[in-house]
Each structure stands twice: as structure tokens, then as C-alpha cells.
Amino acid sequence: MTRAIQPPTPTAWLSTLLLSIGLVQASLAEDTSTDEPYSSQQLAVLAGNCASCHGTDGRLAGAVPAIAGRPASALESRLLSFKRDEIADTTIMDRIAKGYSDEELAALATHFASIDKQ
Amino acid sequence: MPTPLPAITRRRLIISIGLLVISPLALADGPWLRLEAASNIVGDTQPNTAGLHLDLPHVSEDGSAVPLGLSFDGTLGEDDYLTDIHLFATGNPNPEIAVFHLTPMGGLPEISTRVRLNETQEVIAVARSHRGETFATSREVRITVSGCLMRGNDDQPAALSYPRVSAPSHLAPGEAGEIRTLINHPMETGLREGPNGNTLPRHIIEHFRVTLAGETAFEAELHRSISANPYLRFHLTPTQGGELVIEWQDDSGESAIHRTAIDVG
Amino acid sequence: MSQDNGRSGLTRRQLIQGMGAASTLPLLGGVAPFAIGNQSAGRVVVIGGGFGGATAAKYLKRANPAIDVTMVEPAEVFYTCPFSNLFLGGLRELNAIAHGYDELRGRYGVKVIHAMAEDVDPDGHRVSLSNSDTLDYDRLVLSPGIDIRWDALEGYDEAAAEKAPHSWKAGPQTELLKRQLEGMDDGGTFVMVAPENPFRCPPGPYERASMVAHYFTQHKPNAKVLILDAKDNFSKQGLFTAGWEQLYGDRIEWVGLSNDGRVTRVDANNLEVETEFGTRHQADVLNVIPPQKAGWIADRAGVTDDSGWVPVKAETFESQRVNDIHVVGDATVATPMPKSGFCANAQAKVVAAAIAATLEGSTAPDPYWANTCYSLIGPEYGISVAGVYRVQDGVIASVEGAGGLSPTDAPEATRALEAEYAVGWYNAICQDTWGTEA
Numbered sequence: 001m002t003r004a005i006q007p008p009t010p011t012a013w014l015s016t017l018l019l020s021i022g023l024v025q026a027s028l029a030e031d032t033s034t035d036e037p038y039s040s041q042q043l044a045v046l047a048g049n050c051a052s053c054h055g056t057d058g059r060l061a062g063a064v065p066a067i068a069g070r071p072a073s074a075l076e077s078r079l080l081s082f083k084r085d086e087i088a089d090t091t092i093m094d095r096i097a098k099g100y101s102d103e104e105l106a107a108l109a110t111h112f113a114s115i116d117k118q
Numbered sequence: 119m120p121t122p123l124p125a126i127t128r129r130r131l132i133i134s135i136g137l138l139v140i141s142p143l144a145l146a147d148g149p150w151l152r153l154e155a156a157s158n159i160v161g162d163t164q165p166n167t168a169g170l171h172l173d174l175p176h177v178s179e180d181g182s183a184v185p186l187g188l189s190f191d192g193t194l195g196e197d198d199y200l201t202d203i204h205l206f207a208t209g210n211p212n213p214e215i216a217v218f219h220l221t222p223m224g225g226l227p228e229i230s231t232r233v234r235l236n237e238t239q240e241v242i243a244v245a246r247s248h249r250g251e252t253f254a255t256s257r258e259v260r261i262t263v264s265g266c267l268m269r270g271n272d273d274q275p276a277a278l279s280y281p282r283v284s285a286p287s288h289l290a291p292g293e294a295g296e297i298r299t300l301i302n303h304p305m306e307t308g309l310r311e312g313p314n315g316n317t318l319p320r321h322i323i324e325h326f327r328v329t330l331a332g333e334t335a336f337e338a339e340l341h342r343s344i345s346a347n348p349y350l351r352f353h354l355t356p357t358q359g360g361e362l363v364i365e366w367q368d369d370s371g372e373s374a375i376h377r378t379a380i381d382v383g
Numbered sequence: 384m385s386q387d388n389g390r391s392g393l394t395r396r397q398l399i400q401g402m403g404a405a406s407t408l409p410l411l412g413g414v415a416p417f418a419i420g421n422q423s424a425g426r427v428v429v430i431g432g433g434f435g436g437a438t439a440a441k442y443l444k445r446a447n448p449a450i451d452v453t454m455v456e457p458a459e460v461f462y463t464c465p466f467s468n469l470f471l472g473g474l475r476e477l478n479a480i481a482h483g484y485d486e487l488r489g490r491y492g493v494k495v496i497h498a499m500a501e502d503v504d505p506d507g508h509r510v511s512l513s514n515s516d517t518l519d520y521d522r523l524v525l526s527p528g529i530d531i532r533w534d535a536l537e538g539y540d541e542a543a544a545e546k547a548p549h550s551w552k553a554g555p556q557t558e559l560l561k562r563q564l565e566g567m568d569d570g571g572t573f574v575m576v577a578p579e580n581p582f583r584c585p586p587g588p589y590e591r592a593s594m595v596a597h598y599f600t601q602h603k604p605n606a607k608v609l610i611l612d613a614k615d616n617f618s619k620q621g622l623f624t625a626g627w628e629q630l631y632g633d634r635i636e637w638v639g640l641s642n643d644g645r646v647t648r649v650d651a652n653n654l655e656v657e658t659e660f661g662t663r664h665q666a667d668v669l670n671v672i673p674p675q676k677a678g679w680i681a682d683r684a685g686v687t688d689d690s691g692w693v694p695v696k697a698e699t700f701e702s703q704r705v706n707d708i709h710v711v712g713d714a715t716v717a718t719p720m721p722k723s724g725f726c727a728n729a730q731a732k733v734v735a736a737a738i739a740a741t742l743e744g745s746t747a748p749d750p751y752w753a754n755t756c757y758s759l760i761g762p763e764y765g766i767s768v769a770g771v772y773r774v775q776d777g778v779i780a781s782v783e784g785a786g787g788l789s790p791t792d793a794p795e796a797t798r799a800l801e802a803e804y805a806v807g808w809y810n811a812i813c814q815d816t817w818g819t820e821a
Contacts, residue, residue, distance in 0.1 A: 041446070041736055042748040048442075048732035049753035051815040052725055053808045060814055063807030091789070091801050092767060096753060099771020099785030176690065177718045179580055183615060183640075262719040262781070275641065282643055282660040298659060302641060347615070347641030 043111045046104060050112070058112045069117035076109035149240050150254045155213055156206050159244045165254035166192060170203075172243050172257040181235045181261040183345040188218075188243060190227040190253070198249040200227045207343050209239025211309060216344055218352070219337040223330065225355025226294035232345040234307075235261050275302035275347060277321065278374040283364055288381045289356065297328070298351045301366050301374060307342040323348055325367040330380065331360025356382050424449035425742035428510050428520040430500045430680055432456025434463075435526030435712030435727035437487060437816045442732050444491040446739035453494040453518055454487070455510070461817070462553035464584060465724050466809055471550075471561055472594030473601065474762055480553065486818030503684035505705045522738045525686065525693075525710045526727060527678025528552070529583045532691065535674035536576075536649055543651035547669035551583060563668045564595065570605040571667030576646045576656060577612040578674050581692070583713045583722045585618035586768070588672055590758040593623070596631040597761055608635040611656065611664065613645040618721075619758060619768050621791055626760035626798075646671075677714035684708055692716045697774045699737040699747055700730055709734045719781045720772055725754045725808075728816055750774060754786075757805035765789075765801030 038046065050058055050067065058067035067075060081087050083097035083105065097105065148167065150156035169192020178184045188203060199222055205215035215233050227245075235241070238260045245253040279302040286295040301323070308320025326338040326348075335354050348366075359382035367373040424447050429440045432454055440454040461482045469475040487493040499513040503523065510518045531549060533540050539547070548563070550556040564573065573595050577588040592608050599606040616639075617623070627635045638644035648657040654666045676691030686693045686702040693710045694703045695717065702708045711734055712727030720726045729752040737747035752772040759765050770786035772779050789801060813819055 039748065041740060041745075044446070045733055045736045045748040046751050048736075049729050049751065051732075052728055052753075052812045053755070053804070055811045056815045060811050062810050063803040064811060089797070089800070091797060091804060092755060092769060095769040095785060095787050096755070096771060097785075099753065099782040176688075176694075177716060179718055180616060185579075260718075260778075280642070284660045300641065300643065300660065349641075 038107050043107060047108055047111050050108070057115050059115070059118050066117065067112045068115040070113060072109045072113035075112055076106050079105040079109060148242075148254055149208060149256045150206075150242050150244055153206055153208055153213060153242060156204065156242050156244050156254075159202075159204050159246065160252050160254060163250070163252040165244065165252040167254060168192060170243055170245050170253035170255045172241060172255050174241055174257045174259050176258075177260045177262065178235065179262055181237070183232045184235050184259060184261075186231055186233050186241070188227070188229040190245070192253055194247055194251065195249055198247050198251065199224070200245050200253075201248050203227070203229070203243060203245040205233070206242040206244075207233065207235055207239060208242060210234070210236045210343050212341065212343070214341045214343070215241075216341060217339040219339075221333075221335055223333075223335045223354050223356050224352070225292075226353040228353050230349070230351040232349050234343045234345050235259055237261055274304050277303050277368060277370075278323075278366060278372055281364070281366065281374045281376045283362075283376045283378060285362055285378055285380060287379065288383075289359075291357065291382055292355060294353045294355045295380065296351065296353055297362075298349070299326075299364060299376075300347065300349050302347050303366075303368065305342060305344060305346045305348065309342075321368065321370060323366050323368045325365075326350060327365045327367075328352075328354075329363045330354065330356050331358055335362075354380075356380060358382055423451040425521045425738075426451040426453075426519060427522045427524060427738060427742075428452075428518045429454040429524040429526065430503075430510065431526035431528060431678070431712070432458065432461055432484065432495070433526060433528055433712065433727065434724035434812070434816055435528075435731045436524065437461075437484070438728045438731035439524045439526060439711060439735050440493040441487055441491050441816070441818075442735035443739060444493060446735055447743065448492065450739065450742060451494075452492075453496060454484075455496050455498060455500045455512060455518070456484070457497060457499045457513075458554070459483070459497050462557065463724065463809075463813065464551070464553045464587070465812075467550070467553040467557045468587070468591045468594040469759060470557060471564065471591060472597045472759075472762075474594070474597075474759075477558065482813055482817040482819045484817065490818065500680050501683070503680065503708070505685055505708060508707065521707070521742065523684070523708045524731070524734060524738070525678075525681055525684060525708060525714065526712045526731065527680045527714050529675040529677065529713045529722075530679050532674045532676050536671065537647060538649040538651065539671055539673055543649060543671075546651040547649060547654060547666075547671045549672055550670060551587075551672050551675070560668070560670060564598065567603065567606065567668050569603040571603070572607045572609055572665070573599075573668045573670070574609045574611065574654075574656065574664055574666035576649070576669075576671045576673075577610055577614065577617070578672050579613040579640075579645075581716075581718075581722060582672070582675050584756075585721050585723075586623075586756055586758045589617060589619070589623045590760070591670070592635050592637075593627065593630075593758070593760040596627070596634045599634060600631060606634075609664065609666075610635065610637045611644045611646050611658065612637060612639050615639045615641050618756070619766055619788060622766045622789060623758075623760065625791065626764055626766065630761045630764060675713075677710075681710065681714050686710055688716075690716070697777060697779050698750060700734050701737075709738065717779055719770065720752060720754060720779060721756065721770075723754055723756050725756065725812065726752065728812055729753060752779075755808065757801065757808055759802055759805060760798075761802075763795075763802050764798040765803070765805045766798070767801055767805075 053064045054067050082093040171189045173187030200220050203218045206213040240256050240258050242256045282300045284298040289295045303323050306321040310318050312318045322342050328336040359380050362378050362380050364376045429436045440452050443450050443452050463480045466480050484495045500510050502511040508520050548556045548560045550560040596608050643658050643660045645659045646656045647659050654669045657663050677693050681687045681693050685705050693715045695715050700709050711730040713722040733750040740747040755769040757767045766789040768788050771782040
């Protein structure tokens with residue numbers, strides 16, 4: 001996380017430095033909570049890796065299917081099935097889906113569902 | 119109009135000086151003091167932290183064969199020479215990696231080998247000289263498993279097969295010669311499970327000995343943290359030539375021998 | 384001291400430099416917002432137009448079109464290393480791995496300059512180009528790929544590479560190797576020298592051996608492939624070894640480090656190599672893949688360490704040594720992420736998000752990366768290794784339970800499917816990076 005730190009006064013630099021470290025650590029602890037919804041910037045990063053096989057915004061159709069604009073529930077259910085080894089003849093998506101939490105997979109499904117197919 | 123030193127730059131100076139004060143203290147309390155086997159070698163002496171160098175990658179994707187280099191550019195008295203160098207892997211099940219015994223013929227103490235590192239850890243080297251000087255150094259190595267290096271089945275090499283030696287056939291007096299050696303051996307640690315679930319028994323090369331014209335020139339005690347198919351590279355500065363005999367002996371009592379000749383003159 | 388937040392005449396940095404505290408802003412640990420009125424939201428220069436650079440440029444513009452993005456890449460056409468082995472194997476033409484920059488320019492508004500970046504002044508935030516121009520930046524993204532370490536193998540210098548190509552940068556070197564293979568006598572031996580870790584594309588040499596073996600099976604049935612390796616283990620080794628036996632019988636021979644496979648000397652004039660223990664091998668076509676390091680502009684920028692690669696901060700891929708410079712792709716030390724085009728593209732997206740956030744004064748998102756390396760052992764025989772990564776305890780870590788290899792002993796249909804998906808992946812990643820499909 002980048003964080004703008006206010007310049008401390010010369011005489012109090014040590015205590016300010018220690019306080020800054022404490023503040024950063026506290027904010028890191030807060031950010032691991034999953035209560036907040038993902039920001040659009042965070043979702044973009046989460047979904048970024050999918051583009052390498054599914055095209056930018058998941059829109060490219062080919063040997064690897066497009067995922068943009070498909071219903072969220074269908075995408076989510078598919079991703080969870082991949083993660084749980086429930087789909088026969090899966091070559092790669094099981095190995096990828098296992099890298100994400102169920103919440104992350106749900107967020108990804110919603111994200112791609114909301115993109116126009118083009 | 120003169121520009122006063124800005125507040126930020128002054129602060130940087132104070133921080134940098136502060137760090138300079140801290141560093142020597144950290145070095146004096148070296149990791150060799152926290153490992154009993156290493157501190158025993160050091161004994162009551164305050165080892166010199168300069169002079170002995172460990173060359174290891176900062177990060178290694180494969181902990182089964184990490185290239186390790188030892189070199190020395192410290193100051194020793196006229197008739198002094200390094201006699202033994204001890205290597206430790208602080209994070210391995212048994213920390214001893216190897217001990218190298220050098221003789222007056224080991225003029226250039228530059229040694230390379232490949233080691234097994236179980237996990238991210240500090241590797242320590244401690245050296246002693248003929249006159250009782252001690253040297254110590256350490257390096258941290260981060261071990262990760264790169265997915266791209268996941269392996270299939272290992273083919274077990276036959277123990278003590280294919281000894282290979284690369285040595286100069288001729289050296290000028292006082293010239294250091296590089297000797298490289300390699301031999302096939304599984305270096306089975308005794309900690310691994312075989313395919314049927316039984317623990318595979320320990321089977322390692324324990325002793326490596328080099329003689330030149332009948333005199334011991336270099337020796338090494340190897341432990342199970344030396345990688346399979348042990349590779350040892352070292353230097354000799356012989357005063358006279360003769361037959362170079364290299365012998366590897368493993369814990370089953372078997373040995374392999376390679377002979378060649380070095381001519382000095 | 385007056386604070387100038389605008390872009391008029393003197394930059395903020397020039398003002399501060401004039402007061403003798405050149406590195407004030409980096410020390411503050413953050414960057415103040417730059418967007419003022421209708422002026423640019425910040426200037427980013429990207430060096431390199433490959434998987435890392437082009438992706439960074441595009442995704443910066445996607446994040447915020449108001450960011451001024453200039454990308455410097457000497458080549459007008461970029462040839463990808465991925466699938467270059469397929470060209471060697473006769474499965475593709477060279478133009479199928481060629482990509483241009485029209486979409487980056489036309490659709491995303493990236494300024495593309497076809498010149499070489501020759502120097503970086505990290506304090507002055509300035510890049511100097513081979514056409515004598517200079518570019519000022521607020522943030523710099525370096526994606527310079529690799530450079531060959533010409534000092535590493537005795538006898539292997541730039542002149543030697545014209546006789547014994549490395550073909551580890553796609554384009555003319557790939558064409559040279561292809562011509563040599565076509566001109567080789569049937570019954571000859573293709574010798575490939577494979578380097579120790581780390582190097583660009585861990586499975587690459589072994590896919591190349593596979594593709595050349597395929598080409599030989601079709602056109603030179605008595606030819607052989609010999610791999611002399613400075614390692615004892617390589618990426619997807621079990622899968623490759625099984626696939627080679629299945630498809631090519633004993634056409635491919637691999638000699639590992641512990642069997643004296645490490646080459647220490649190359650005689651490019653005679654196409655002969657010598658190993659560590661004095662064994663000599665004669666080649667009819669010799670492909671030397673030598674030790675590598677980060678692209679040299681990384682040295683100029685001061686971001687490399689003594690290993691020759693670039694250590695980066697896990698969260699943002701900012702250089703550990705120099706502020707305001709981010710580095711992505713093969714040049715970085717990003718272990719356990721391998722050096723692959725997929726990773727460069729993934730890392731570039733995270734960097735784009737981090738820079739976009741910083742320029743507007745907000746917090747960078749948490750990074751997520753994945754990687755899949757596809758290799759073709761034969762035209763209908765594909766294998767893969769995957770990984771999912773995130774930051775744990777301040778370092779990049781592989782997510783446990785995720786990723787892994789294609790299964791051993793999989794049926795033909797699985798191998799054929801993976802070969803198809805490899806093509807699907809290639810098309811998608813090229814579309815994602817340059818906007819062009821193959």
C-alpha cells in the first residue's frame with residue numbers, strides 16, 4: 001500500500017517514524033477484512049489475469065470461451081465447480097480457480113457478467 | 119543567496135548515521151554464536167567477519183542443488199594458512215553441510231560445491247587457521263518453489279559411478295591449479311520416503327580425500343546436505359608434482375578412486 | 384519555498400532541484416495528486432514494447448485516459464518469443480508471431496516512439512533516447528526483457544551468435560536458426576546448450592527441442608537432438624521426457640549437469656562445444672542459450688543488483704533501489720513467479736493499477752497474479768504448468784493448493800485439448816497486450 005507520510009519535525013523524527021510504522025501496520029490489518037465490497041480498481045486487478053486466456057475484459061471467443069456478459073450465477077457456479085474438481089475433462093481452470101477464495105470467485109463472476117459482450 | 123541545507127536532507131543524514139552506528143553491533147552478534155556446532159569451532163575467539171566470503175544466490179527456486187562458493191581474501195601471517203572451513207545450514211534438519219580440511223598445498227582457498235537447503239535460512243561458514251585465527255561469515259538464502267520447476271520422477275544414479283575429474287596436467291611453481299570433481303551418488307538423506315512408504319535408508323559419501331605424490335593435499339567430510347551427485351571444486355598450489363589420487367568413500371564402506379598426474383616445474 | 388502543483392514552465396521537480404534537495408518527493412513516501420484542471424493526470428514513460436511494456440501502457444490508459452503515456456520500443460514490429468518455437472517446428476509462419484502498435488496508438492492514445500532508450504536519470508526523472516530526445520516522467524516503467532551475458536561462456540560473444548544463434552530474442556535470430564535447420568544434412572545433430580537458473584522461459588528450451596524433433600520427424604528422419612544442460616532438473620521434466628519418448632522415440636538425448644552436461648566453452652567457428660570435464664561435442668546446428676541478465680537499460684537506471692537482475696517491492700513492483708521506477712517482466716527477481724510473457728503481462732497490469740492510484744492520490748489495490756506456461760511437445764500434444772500468486776508476509780508467494788502441472792499419463796484427448804488451449808491463450812494474450820490476434 002502506498003501512503004503519503006507527512007514530514008515530521010526534525011526534533012521528533014524518531015517517535016514520528018515509529019508512529020508511522022504503527023499506523024501502516026494498523027491499516028494493513030484493517031485491509032484484510034472481507035466485509036467491504038471490492039472497489040472497481042481492485043476488481044480490475046483481480047480480473048486482470050483472466051484476460052490472458054479470455055481476452056481483454058473476457059470478450060475474446062476462440063478455443064478458450066469468452067466470459068463477458070454471461071449470467072453471474074452461471075459464471076459463479078462454474079468457477080466453484082472448477083475449484084471443487086466437479087467438472088470432468090478440466091485441463092487448467094481447476095488449477096487456477098483453486099487460487100481464489102469463494103468470495104473472490106463470486107466477485108469475478110459479477111464483474112464479468114456486467115461487461116457487454118460486444 | 120546561500121541555500122540552507124533543507125530539513126529533509128538533514129533528516130536523511132541523521133537516519134544514515136544512525137544506521138551506521140547500528141550495523142557493526144549486528145555483525146558482532148553473528149549467527150554462528152547462536153548455532154552450537156558453529157560456536158564450538160569459534161571457541162573463545164572473536165572471529166574476524168571480514169576475509170571469508172560465502173557466495174550464494176539471494177533467491178533459489180530449487181533447494182535441492184544450490185550452488186555455493188567459498189573464497190578468502192583475509193590477512194594471514196607469513197607462515198599461516200587456513201586449515202579447516204566448516205559449513206552450516208541453520209534451517210536444515212541437521213545443520214552440518216561439510217568440513218573442508220586444507221593443507222599448506224591449498225594456497226588458494228576457493229571452493230565450490232552444491233548444497234541442499236530445506237527452506238529459507240542462513241548459511242554459515244567458519245574457518246580456522248594454523249595459527250589459531252578464526253573467520254566467520256553468513257548469507258541468507260531464500261528458497262521458493264517455482265511452479266515451473268516441479269519435477270516428475272527422479273532417476274536414481276548408481277552410487278559412486280562415473281567419477282569425473284578436471285585437473286591441470288602442468289603447473290608452474292607457486293601457481294594455483296583448479297580441480298573440479300563430480301561423481302554420481304544419490305546422497306540419500308535417510309529422511310525420504312520411498313514409493314512404498316518406507317523410509318529410504320541413509321546412503322551418502324562421507325569422505326573425500328585428495329593426495330598428491332602420496333601426501334594429503336585436500337580433504338572433505340561430507341554430510342547429507344551436500345546435493346546428490348556431489349560436485350567439488352577446489353584449488354591446489356603444489357610445490358612438487360606427482361600422482362594425483364582422488365578418493366570418494368561412502369557410508370557403506372565402498373569407494374571410488376580416480377588417478378591422474380600433475381607435473382610441476 | 385513556493386509549491387508549484389501545475390505543469391507550467393518549470394516542473395515541480397526542477398524547482399526543488401534548484402533548491403538543492405533533489406530527492407525530496409520520494410522521501411515523503413508518496414506523490415501528491417497531479418490532476419489540475421484540464422492538464423494531464425501525470426506523465427508515465429514505459430521502456431519496452433513487449434508483453435510487459437505494451438500491457439503497462441494500455442492498462443494505464445484504461446485506468447485513466449488522462450495519464451500521459453509514452454512508450455519507447457525500437458522495433459516497429461514485435462516478434463514474440465512464445466510460439467517462436469512453433470515457427471522453428473514448421474507449425475507457423477513468422478508473421479504469425481508478429482505484432483504492431485497501431486491499436487495502442489489509435490485506440491488507447493499511447494505515444495509510441497520507435498527509438499532506443501539509452502540512459503535514465505533517476506534523480507532528474509528523465510529518459511534519454513537514441514534520437515537525442517529526452518522524456519520527463521513522474522513514473523517510469525521498465526520492461527526491458529533480458530540481455531545476453533556475453534562474458535559468461537568462453538568463446539560465446541556477439542560474433543559467435545551469428546554462427547551459433549541463441550534465438551532467445553525473437554526475430555532475426557529465430558530466422559537464422561530456422562535457415563540453419565533447413566540447411567542441415569539429414570543425419571546431422573542439432574545441439575542445444577541450456578543454461579542454469581534463472582533464465583527467460585524455463586520450459587522454452589525443451590519446447591524448442593520438441594519442435595525441432597517434430598520438424599526432423601517430418602523432413603530429416605535421421606537427424607538427432609542433443610541437449611547439454613547446466614541443470615539437473617528442468618520445468619515440466621517428467622512430462623517432457625514422457626512426451627519425447629511417446630512422440631520421438633530416442634531422437635532427443637538430454638545430458639544433465641551431473642552427467643557432465645554443463646558447457647564451459649564454445650567454438651562457434653567449428654560448431655563445437657566443450658563441457659566442464661573436457662568432453663567435446665560436435666554439432667551440425669548449434670543453438671547456445673547462454674546465461675542472461677536484465678536488459679541493460681536497467682543497469683543505467685541503477686535498479687539492478689549484483690546478480691544482474693532487478694529486485695522489486697512485492698506490492699507494486701517498484702524498484703527496491705530507486706524511487707518512482709517500476710520494473711516488470713523477465714528483468715525482475717519475482718520468484719516464485721517465473722520469467723514468462725504471461726507473468727510480464729500480469730505484473731504490468733498490477734503496476735498500471737498501482738501507478739494510476741498513486742497519481743490520483745489513492746491507495747493501490749492489492750496485487751493478484753497468475754501464470755500458465757503452455758508448451759507444445761507436438762502439434763497435438765500440449766502440456767502446461769500454472770501458478771497463482773499473491774503477497775504473503777511481504778514477499779510474493781505461490782498460493783498453496785493452486786496451480787501445478789498437467790497430469791502425467793493423461794489420454795491423447797487431454798494433450799490435444801491443451802494444445803488447442805495453448806493457441807487460444809496465445810491469441811488472447813496478444814490481443815490483451817497489443818490488440819492483435821495471430
